[in-house]
Amino acid sequence: MLIAAVLLMAGLAGCSGNVRPPILPDYSDADLEAQTAADNQRALDDLLGDFPDADVPEVDQVRLVTLEEWPFAMAECLSAQGFLATAVDGGLSAGAPTGQEMPYAIAYYVCSVEYPINPRQMVPLVDDQIRYLYDYYTQVMTPCLEAEGYQVPDPPSLQTFMSSYGQPGSWAPYTLVAEAVSSQEEWDRINRLCTQTPAELYGG
Template sequence: MRRIARLATAVTVCALTVTAVAACSATDPQPRETVEATKDWTTTADQWMVLYRDMLEFRAQGSGIADPPDVEIVRIVPIEEWPEAQVDCLAEEGFSASVYSGGAVEYADVPKEQGPALNLAVYVCEAKYPYDVRRNEPLPEKQATAQFEFFKSTVAPCVTALGYDVSEPPSLQTWLSDYSATGNAWDPIAEAWEASGRNHEVLMEIQAECPREAPGLYPEIDGLQY
């Protein structure tokens, strides 16, 4: 079995927390930074489509797809529904897949000669049923502040209640500065996972029991299909 190294259970997809970054393969191409940091989301539908096309371009390059097909978006999928949407779509494309613990998509091994066809099917399904590609971008200050407060008020107590140690949170300004500078800032889930020696079972337990994302980080954009 091989696994698509993109989890749907982290706060963002390789953008906000160490928890997310750990789920991403070093060879998994990420979109270019095309949106400057702002106080709040200002992304229009047209700008979102630019980010989406950038993502598809990088996916195609990473999968060796020289001439990717034009694919229409069926709908933008909530991150918690993304694994099942990919599995269902891959089945329609003729490939067996399942949702692995933690939200990764795992698909059955195929003969070497079918590898390009599988890569193309994965590309098509990600194009048809994308998550909100703003998840590949840094959070604006308003949403980053909301996420920090959520970490502090909700996530940290939950992780502590499971028996894991969590350090005292920094000040908001320190957290925002760390997040802006490196993308890595105080994160109770990531902290407990690192302390466990990156034990997969620990990460899965915490993610199963504790919420990860502040509500409303990615409001819908007029003109897009959800």
């Protein structure tokens, strides 16, 4: 199955021009750790809901990963446990072989706990972060993509962007790029050049 083929939240790290950084929500480290713990518990509950007899090992976190790093970390982890998995087009291509559904589900759970996505990237964006994304998309990412020959849909107004953000069909510069790229190598190249998640979005 192909998971998260296009990451919705994305940008040029360290290259956001004159775009004003957002005012970030005031989450404490304890809040973020609690978020990760809750996500892990939900994943465990889902696993045991599907496979009540699963022998689930104790798992320690290896490190937090970004949204962009997650497919690569998961693919490497699943591969190390004997399952075919690759990072493709910004997402994860992986699945359970016939008859291996429970072992695969356990391996997926283990990898997701070892390499959880940074919880700062998993909580809903506040208005100022969405405003920052709009400025970044229109002032930095769009010119970058157009300079590489890619067509970008005309942007909506800021008000429309903010009210529709995160909904199906909401505007994003990469919408047509995903359809136009000619190869995995080109997808990787354009994402490095016009990357999709500005570090400033989360205070990086």
